Amino acid sequence: MDIRHTATTCPYCGCGCGLTLETSQGRILRTSPTPHSPVNEGRLCIKGWNVHDFVQHADRLRKPLLRTGSQWQNLDWDNALDIAAARLAHIRDTYGPDSIGVLTSARCTNEENYLLQKFTRCALRTNNIDHCARL
Amino acid sequence: MAGLATSFGSGAMTNSFAELAHSKCLFVIGSNTTVAHPMVGMRLIEGRRNGGRLIVADPRRTALAKLADIHLRLRPGTDVPLINGLMHIICEHGWQNSNFISTRTENFEELHDSLRQWTPKYVADVTGVPQDMLLRAAELYARSEASAIVYCLGITQHRCGVNNVRSLANLAMLCGQVGRAYTGVNPLRGQNNVQGACDMGGLPNYYPGYQKVEDCAARAKFEAAWGCTLPARNGLTTIEMMHALHDGHIKAMIIMGENPVVSDPDAGHAAEALSRAEFLLCLDIFPTPTTELAHMVLPGASFAESEGTFTNSERRVQRVRQAIPPLAGRTNSQIIAALSRRLGHVMPNDEPCDIFDEMCALTPIMAGMSHARLDTQSLCWPCPHQEHPGTPILHQTGFTRGRGLFAAIPHVPPAELPDEEYPFLLSTGMRHAHYLTGTMTRRCGILERELPELTADIAPADARRLNIREGARMRLTSRRGSIVSRMHITDSVPEGVIFAPLHFAEAMVNLLTCPALDPVSKTPEYKISAIRLEKV
Numbered sequence: 001m002d003i004r005h006t007a008t009t010c011p012y013c014g015c016g017c018g019l020t021l022e023t024s025q026g027r028i029l030r031t032s033p034t035p036h037s038p039v040n041e042g043r044l045c046i047k048g049w050n051v052h053d054f055v056q057h058a059d060r061l062r063k064p065l066l067r068t069g070s071q072w073q074n075l076d077w078d079n080a081l082d083i084a085a086a087r088l089a090h091i092r093d094t095y096g097p098d099s100i101g102v103l104t105s106a107r108c109t110n111e112e113n114y115l116l117q118k119f120t121r122c123a124l125r126t127n128n129i130d131h132c133a134r135l
Numbered sequence: 136m137a138g139l140a141t142s143f144g145s146g147a148m149t150n151s152f153a154e155l156a157h158s159k160c161l162f163v164i165g166s167n168t169t170v171a172h173p174m175v176g177m178r179l180i181e182g183r184r185n186g187g188r189l190i191v192a193d194p195r196r197t198a199l200a201k202l203a204d205i206h207l208r209l210r211p212g213t214d215v216p217l218i219n220g221l222m223h224i225i226c227e228h229g230w231q232n233s234n235f236i237s238t239r240t241e242n243f244e245e246l247h248d249s250l251r252q253w254t255p256k257y258v259a260d261v262t263g264v265p266q267d268m269l270l271r272a273a274e275l276y277a278r279s280e281a282s283a284i285v286y287c288l289g290i291t292q293h294r295c296g297v298n299n300v301r302s303l304a305n306l307a308m309l310c311g312q313v314g315r316a317y318t319g320v321n322p323l324r325g326q327n328n329v330q331g332a333c334d335m336g337g338l339p340n341y342y343p344g345y346q347k348v349e350d351c352a353a354r355a356k357f358e359a360a361w362g363c364t365l366p367a368r369n370g371l372t373t374i375e376m377m378h379a380l381h382d383g384h385i386k387a388m389i390i391m392g393e394n395p396v397v398s399d400p401d402a403g404h405a406a407e408a409l410s411r412a413e414f415l416l417c418l419d420i421f422p423t424p425t426t427e428l429a430h431m432v433l434p435g436a437s438f439a440e441s442e443g444t445f446t447n448s449e450r451r452v453q454r455v456r457q458a459i460p461p462l463a464g465r466t467n468s469q470i471i472a473a474l475s476r477r478l479g480h481v482m483p484n485d486e487p488c489d490i491f492d493e494m495c496a497l498t499p500i501m502a503g504m505s506h507a508r509l510d511t512q513s514l515c516w517p518c519p520h521q522e523h524p525g526t527p528i529l530h531q532t533g534f535t536r537g538r539g540l541f542a543a544i545p546h547v548p549p550a551e552l553p554d555e556e557y558p559f560l561l562s563t564g565m566r567h568a569h570y571l572t573g574t575m576t577r578r579c580g581i582l583e584r585e586l587p588e589l590t591a592d593i594a595p596a597d598a599r600r601l602n603i604r605e606g607a608r609m610r611l612t613s614r615r616g617s618i619v620s621r622m623h624i625t626d627s628v629p630e631g632v633i634f635a636p637l638h639f640a641e642a643m644v645n646l647l648t649c650p651a652l653d654p655v656s657k658t659p660e661y662k663i664s665a666i667r668l669e670k671v
Binding site: 003004006008009010012013014015016017018021022023026027028038040041043045046047050051052053054055056057059060061062063064065066067072075077080081082083084085086087088089091092095097098099100101102103104105106107108109110111112113114115116118119120121122123124125126127128129130131132 | 141152153166171172173174175177245323324325327328329330331332333334335336337338340342348357361363364365366368369370371372373376379380384385386387388389390391393394395398412413414416418419421422426429430431432433434435437438439440441443444445446447448449451452453454455456457458459460462463464465467470471473474476477478479480482485487490491493494513524566568569570575576578579580581582585664
């Protein structure tokens with residue numbers, strides 16, 4: 001069996017422990033602490049040891065969903081992005097850019113946060129962007 | 136963040152985790168560290184073993200408080216009186232660091248004048264902490280060779296949160312316990328990348344690297360780099376956006392990886408506000424009470440499916456690497472870039488390492504970083520050029536703002552205190568097996584077995600008086616809402632205080648919490664609301 005180890009960073013609290021995910025054929029088999037991480041030096045908390053459980057949980061969303069009345073309709077990506085962009089453009093152009101607000105995420109990567117604030121400022125043309133740092 | 140940024144010029148943790156194991160005195164206030172930040176908790180315990188003295192200020196007898204040399208069991212919401220009282224004692228005994236005050240700070244007279252009223256007797260009356268403990272704590276913190284302050288949401292989640300933080304900054308400057316190894320003022324961030332989301336300009340008033348939106352030169356720089364005209368006015372904060380939705384000024388919301396219906400104070404208000412949106416677009420990895428209200432939900436990629444970086448509490452930028460392909464087929468960056476293109480703004484970069492390079496070129500505090508460099512070692516910002524080793528200790532020769540700024544800090548009592556109708560004080564927080572709103576941890580089998588449902592802590596005397604047995608189910612009601620919880624009888628909470636964790640969507644504690652906000656940071660007062668208990 002082809003086993004891979006990927007050293008990465010824990011997605012829970014602000015400690016930022018080094019995690020190593022052991023994978024085979026696109027599935028995570030287990031999580032262990034990265035020994036040389038300066039933060040956790042080979043230790044992990046109970047949440048960290050079990051992190052792969054939520055990543056592969058059956059509840060994960062796998063398709064874009066559109067609400068139609070009280071139902072959810074599955075969409076393909078291109079169709080979903082076309083509809084979302086059209087709705088946002090309509091609202092931006094009808095009520096003005098400041099009629100749209102964006103919550104970015106303290107869960108997501110720096111790269112994703114950078115991109116979302118750039119999108120908010122350049123494409124939506126508003127500074128209405130925040131996240132839950134204050135909460 | 137607003138508090139430290141005003142005092143020092145930077146809102147981030149001043150020192151690094153590893154240093155805490157070598158501090159001579161650790162002053163932990165408003166942080167249940169062993170539960171909320173286990174690896175920092177380990178460092179504190181290591182510091183204690185290495186001979187460092189531990190002072191814990193917390194109304195609750197936490198695991199860390201039990202290990203402390205001094206446990207200052209202050210009344211909830213009396214942090215400013217406590218800290219002012221410690222500073223009063225320090226000045227009375229001449230334990231302040233006059234050299235540091237004169238060479239590194241300004242506005243000391245204003246602070247000094249304000250301390251006069253905070254006599255030990257008065258402070259003991261207000262906080263409930265005995266005078267001799269105040270004296271011992273003040274001496275230990277001021278006179279130790281290297282003292283570090285560690286704080287968390289127990290300090291900031293008050294309507295006087297910014298005042299609390301500025302008081303701690305006052306204390307550190309008064310004693311010269313900042314800008315050196317093993318000292319500092321150290322806020323622990325609640326989430327993996329709160330620091331990064333701030334650093335990246337996920338804020339209504341800042342571009343990446345804390346460059347101000349209202350600064351014309353900064354705006355011109357980003358306009359040139361991004362090739363478009365940028366809006367000149369500051370945007371709205373999260374809570375202000377919820378109010379604007381409610382009032383109809385905001386018509387559409389995009390929410391990436393957040394769950395405000397559960398996490399916002401006065402959660403009922405957030406749900407109602409979001410349900411008024413003409414278009415609510417959520418990007419998340421799981422269905423949540425927030426995605427339930429959406430018009431469209433896009434399936435996000437988890438950390439295990441993403442390349443990039445997170446920045447931890449100590450400003451350490453660390454690599455995140457893709458272990459498995461995105462379960463729903465697209466990375467979050469690809470989704471954002473695709474939306475942007477459709478809205479008329481084409482982004483040249485949607486590969487994480489290129490996005491990171493683009494960001495670093497515009498962000499002086501991270502100019503020396505790249506994925507390639509971070510692959511061999513993590514780096515703490517500021518890291519201004521490619522040979523720079525990073526900066527684990529801030530403010531070593533001068534504060535980011537120049538001189539550290541003292542300020543007189545008045546006491547602002549909590550917005551809602553117990554009364555006859557709502558006689559208990561509710562405080563919220565975390566348990567060891569779960570995390571925040573529980574969307575991740577409650578889907579981990581072992582963690583869910585550890586703690587499957589909401590339990591609220593009540594003091595033995597209160598339980599006796601109300602005839603509550605261990606595990607009894609009680610209704611908790613505030614002016615805003617009502618939930619049912621099992622009760623756990625423990626002397627970790629003082630009489631009159633109920634503690635409840637926020638992890639359970641089926642019993643949302645934030646339906647009860649008080650929506651009072653700090654006027655500057657807009658952080659809600661999660662730590663203090665008035666409730667009553669009734670048999671179910």
